[in-house]
């Protein structure tokens with residue numbers, strides 16, 4: 494059996510090496526390291542893939558979120574509602590811009606932001622909602638857009654974990670994750686579903702004026718060379734990363750399907766174990782791209798299971814072990830523990846298993862068998 498890894502980047506690379514290596518070489522030979530033709534090509538190809546008018550590449554997913562918020566003109570003191578159960582980057586940029594993060598609870602089944610909790614958290618100062626498509630599954634965008642419309646709020650999708658997922662509206666219409674809100678951010682961190690070989694990110698929007706504003710912000714606030722109209726940042730996707738991403742984009746649907754296939758096999762293996770809840774799939778199969786495969790444990794000693802799996806050569810992860818509202822940097826006296834029952838429970842129950850495009854049946858069976866032995870004795 495191949496060594497089990499949380500994410501097998503080497504195995505994936507060996508399948509595309511013959512395309513990726515010359516693409517990287519070409520960037521080096523032409524020395525078009527920054528803003529080279531590869532960046533533009535990738536941008537166009539990603540726009541076509543997503544069916545979105547504008548993709549603005551940038552340096553990483555955290556920058557993408559920050560720049561999206563800057564582009565919307567959010568001002569210090571504006572309240573931004575987001576999920577308590579997510580990676581810290583989401584709330585970090587809100588705080589960094591001196592906006593007020595308002596963390597709310599998530600749904601127990603999908604782990605995504607709870608629509609009723611959003612409604613409860615809205616005040617006259619609320620300006621935006623940031624749903625995170627956590628672990629690769631789309632948040633309840635139809636309801637979120639409805640609330641946003643009703644209260645005149647912006648919606649910024651944090652799509653770092655769900656690129657390629659397809660959201661289906663109740664009328665059957667479909668849209669790619671990240672093309673539904675006013676603006677979206679994504680990350681091309683190597684372990685994400687579409688990852689480069691370094692750092693990378695992008696912002697998506699269908700709004701021409703916002704796209705123009707953002708293109709200036711990523712480039713020191715310049716719309717005309719050496720004319721700095723707004724305070725911007727320096728956030729670029731370099732050409733080598735764009736070349737890697739362009740080579741991988743054509744495989745994205747197949748990569749996501751491989752993840753779904755692996756998830757299905759895990760689900761099947763765990764279906765008779767009462768103390769394990771397999772991931773809830775909301776809507777159609779293409780709604781979830783399994784950035785993570787995350788189980789909920791009921792009455793199982795998680796720390797002991799993590800230790801047992803590691804001893805058996807099986808890596809695993811706990812995403813996320815601490816609710817954001819209890820992190821030192823993001824504590825706020827306005828928060829009431831009773832409003833975070835779901836997140837407070839999830840941080841103790843979740844465990845994520847190896848999930849990537851190269852997992853084979855032998856590995857999945859081995860992982861499932863070990864977990865069964867641990868639980869059933």
Ligand SMILES: *Cc1c(COP(=O)(O)O)cnc(C)c1O
Pocket residue numbers: 553554555556579580582583625651653654679680681682692693694
């Ligand atoms: C990875 C991630 C980010 C940040 O992306 P970076 O490229 O690492 O800056 C933001 N939000 C979520 C939900 C993520 O998973």
